[in-house]
Amino acid sequence: xxxxxxxxxxxxxxxxxxxxxxxxxxxxxxxxxxxxxxxxxxxxxxxxxxxxxxxxxxxxxxxxxxxxxxxxxxxxxxxxxxxxxxxxxxxxxxxxxxxxxxxxxxxxxxxxxxxxxxxxxxxxxxxxxxxxxxxxxxxxxxxxxxxxxxxxxxxxxxxxxxxxxxxxxxxxxxxxxxxxxxxxxxxxxxxxxxxxxxxxxxxxxxxxxxxxxxxxxxxxxxxxxxxxxxxxxxxxxxxxxxxxxxxxxxxxxxxxxxxxxxxxxxxxxxxxxxxxxxxxxxxxxxxxxxxxxxxxxxxxxxxxxxxxxxxxxxxxxxxxxxxxxxxxxxxxxxxxxxxxxxxxxxxxxxxxxxxxxxxxxxxxxxxxxxxxx
Numbered sequence: 001x002x003x004x005x006x007x008x009x010x011x012x013x014x015x016x017x018x019x020x021x022x023x024x025x026x027x028x029x030x031x032x033x034x035x036x037x038x039x040x041x042x043x044x045x046x047x048x049x050x051x052x053x054x055x056x057x058x059x060x061x062x063x064x065x066x067x068x069x070x071x072x073x074x075x076x077x078x079x080x081x082x083x084x085x086x087x088x089x090x091x092x093x094x095x096x097x098x099x100x101x102x103x104x105x106x107x108x109x110x111x112x113x114x115x116x117x118x119x120x121x122x123x124x125x126x127x128x129x130x131x132x133x134x135x136x137x138x139x140x141x142x143x144x145x146x147x148x149x150x151x152x153x154x155x156x157x158x159x160x161x162x163x164x165x166x167x168x169x170x171x172x173x174x175x176x177x178x179x180x181x182x183x184x185x186x187x188x189x190x191x192x193x194x195x196x197x198x199x200x201x202x203x204x205x206x207x208x209x210x211x212x213x214x215x216x217x218x219x220x221x222x223x224x225x226x227x228x229x230x231x232x233x234x235x236x237x238x239x240x241x242x243x244x245x246x247x248x249x250x251x252x253x254x255x256x257x258x259x260x261x262x263x264x265x266x267x268x269x270x271x272x273x274x275x276x277x278x279x280x281x282x283x284x285x286x287x288x289x290x291x292x293x294x295x296x297x298x299x300x301x302x303x304x305x306x307x308x309x310x311x312x313x314x315x316x317x318x319x320x321x322x323x324x325x326x327x328x329x330x331x332x333x334x335x336x337x338x339x340x341x342x343x344x345x346x347x348x349x350x351x352x353x354x355x356x357x358x359x360x361x362x363x364x365x366x367x368x369x370x371x372x373x
Contacts, residue, residue, distance in 0.1 A: 009361060011307035013353045014185035015242070016192075023237040030233075035213065038233035042240050043196070046181075049164060049243075050198040051174040054205035057196050057231040057239075058212050061160040061182025064195035065093035067229060068178045069128075071207040072154055074099050078127035080156070083113045084315040085338045086132045090158050091316045099127065103317045105335045109273045111135060111286070111345075114337070115143035122147075128154040133162035133172045135311075135347075136188070136253075136283035137274065141167050141175040148176075156180070160195075161283040163188050164250050168277040173198040183239055188253070188283055189246045191239030194231045252352035253282040256359060260285060260348065263363040266370060268292050284311060285350035287366075288341075297369055298346060304365035308346050315342050 027038055043055040058064050074080065076098040082091050084103040091101045104117040111134045118129055129148055131139035141157075148155045155176030159165070163181055165172045173179025178199040183191035199205050207224070210217060215226030257280070261271040270288040274280045289297050294310075301308045316322055317333045326332070348362055 006305060006361070008302075008305040009307050009349050009354070009358050010351075011309050011347065011349050012186045013351050014190060015245075015353070016185075016238075019241045020238045023241045024234050027233045027237045033233050035230045036233045038236035038240065039231050042191075042231075042236040042243070045240060045243055046196055047198075049173070049246075050171055050179060053174055053179075053198040053200050054202060055196055055198050056205055056208040056212065057194065057236060058208075058229045059195065059231055059235075060193060060229075061180060061184065061195040062089040062093060063212075063229040064160075064180035064182070064197045065089060065156070065158060066096050067208055067211045067227075068156055068180055068197050068199070068204075069093055069097045069099070070211055071204045072128070072156070072177060074127050074154070077125065079123060079125040080128045080130055081113075081118055081121050081126060082130045082316075083132050083134070083338070084317040084333065084335055085111060085312065085341050086134060086158070086316060087160075087312065088316050088319060089160075090130060090132050091322065094130070095321070100125070101316075101322065102126070103333045103335060103338075105337050106341065107140070108337050108341070110137045110139065110275055110278075111341055112137060112139035113144065115140050115147060118144060119147050122151055122153070126151065126153060128156050128177075130156045130158055131176075132158040132160075133165055135272070135286050136162045136165050136281040137272070138162065138165045138167040138172050138278050138280075140275070141170070141172070145175055161187065162281060164246060164279075165281045166279040167275075174200075177201065178204060183235070183242075188249060188281060189239070189242035191231070191235040191242065194235045194239060249352040250281050253350055254280070256350050256352070256354055257282045257285050259359050260350070260362065263359075264366050266367045269366055269369065282350045284347040286311070286345050286347045288344040289346055290344060292369075294344065294346060300369055301346075301348075301365055304361070304368070306362050306365045307349055310345060311347055313342055315339065 157179035160182035
């Protein structure tokens, strides 16, 4: 148990400080609160994070994925290759446009799509590959882009957990046809709620702007069928404040992760590896519990005042909306690394609000787990 003077260390700690509050109030006082100058400024500033690509702000990361697939023309009859070890939104967006989800297995180290599994999953109906930069570690984009090029496939990057992650100097969201980011409060930066789409294709960017705003660029001059997935100016103002702080927060996350990896020595706890050339920005610091009782490990950590969580205990292909239709169709997925990861992973606190004392408490609690492993 933590001492009487020690508070539990939360697994995540969203930041809503005076700067964010002042930005929101400033916009509220202008009376212009939806799809205005703050959104335009946020899009322009975020563009610097993705090598100057066009950026289109929307109301969530899920909307970003959904609209990007729509803008690319992906729909019924198409297949999109997706990792099952991800949040359900990755696959949901594919289903929402009427395309079929094809699940591929992950690499054991990065928890991201295995390029060999991607290549093996390609069929004549494959239209796109959706790598997810899970936990903030970039997927093997060099290999995935090469596969996409050989087979003339689009690439949709789900970078919702990976703001400012990079591979060999190229930021995520700047590799594929388009990239998507989430600004949910627990992400490395947030806008209370919101999302962003990056693309190097000006026509796709224009289509996205139409789709998010009822198909209109000019009021009542609808060009296509669209939706209301706009970002508010209040959210954009908060996002701009957070974006200005992102670099410092990211460096602190990387430093916190380095400390944990250096000092966690418990047998049976595998700390997260980082691929060569990868900039891992640690949305989550995710370890594996190998050869032991994960539930007991989590209970001990909680008892010691160390927040922890499992992302994700059930792979997407085993969730009801996917499992039941696939079973009826006689479709079974062979995803051994996905199943293993779902049974072993635990995420520990790594957020930039951690103090040195917090880091030491986390290490002490993890290293004391020997009897449960």
